[in-house]
Amino acid sequence: MSKLSLVVASGLLGPAPARAHPRCATLSACSSTTPNTNLDRNPSMTPERIGLVQQGFRAVAPIRTEAAAIFYRRLFTIAPELRALFGSTDMAAQGNKLMASLGFVVQGLKQPDIILPAIEALARRHAGYGVRDVHYEIVGQALIETLEEGLGDAFTPRAREAWQAAYTMLSQVMVAASRTSERPETLP
Numbered sequence: 001m002s003k004l005s006l007v008v009a010s011g012l013l014g015p016a017p018a019r020a021h022p023r024c025a026t027l028s029a030c031s032s033t034t035p036n037t038n039l040d041r042n043p044s045m046t047p048e049r050i051g052l053v054q055q056g057f058r059a060v061a062p063i064r065t066e067a068a069a070i071f072y073r074r075l076f077t078i079a080p081e082l083r084a085l086f087g088s089t090d091m092a093a094q095g096n097k098l099m100a101s102l103g104f105v106v107q108g109l110k111q112p113d114i115i116l117p118a119i120e121a122l123a124r125r126h127a128g129y130g131v132r133d134v135h136y137e138i139v140g141q142a143l144i145e146t147l148e149e150g151l152g153d154a155f156t157p158r159a160r161e162a163w164q165a166a167y168t169m170l171s172q173v174m175v176a177a178s179r180t181s182e183r184p185e186t187l188p
């Protein structure tokens with residue numbers, strides 16, 4: 001089993017569905033149920049951009065706790081009203097979960113078929129947390145500002161473009177998936 005499959009199997013992105021999707025024997029064999037996500041053929045995620053995003057995340061990894069703190073500080077500065085969504089949340093634990101899930105996505109950019117079902121499940125849980133489409137843009141802004149602050153000069157214009165493309169792709173997939181619900185296990 002690959003490292004990535006292990007991450008998926010261990011439920012890093014939260015409780016796994018009973019089965020990845022109807023008709024799929026295993027998560028790695030599972031294809032998306034979300035229409036038009038186009039994750040695996042996204043032309044904006046060139047190999048160069050994937051490399052830049054992965055390189056940037058490696059640079060952030062040693063300061064992940066601080067990066068998560070910067071992220072939420074930025075987020076609540078941009079949109080103080082979002083604090084209400086995290087009313088009873090342990091923010092240190094939440095920061096760890098966020099960084100772990102971002103790491104999972106970044107690591108899987110070259111294997112979108114593996115990460116897509118987990119991203120869709122994450123998006124559906126977010127709909128239940130009260131997250132709305134408009135919030136994804138705000139989170140994207142906070143993420144870019146965090147990278148700017150955390151990476152300094154290493155966050156070059158090309159790295160910024162790469163992260164923006166990656167986040168746009170991720171948020172489009174999540175917004176689309178948040179409108180869907182898991183199909184019933186038994187299909188005609």
Ligand code: HEM
Nearest residue numbers: 013014082085086089097098101102125129131135136139
């Ligand atoms: C776009 C990428 C995002 C990623 C990778 C991400 C990641 C996560 C993860 C891993 C969790 C832990 C719970 C779980 O796995 O279900 C979580 C919870 C949460 N996220 Fe996100 N998230 C994203 C976007 C957003 C957005 C746009 C919002 C809106 C403000 C948001 C608000 C929340 C809230 C309210 C929780 C629940 C906190 C609690 O436990 O009370 N997230 N997120």
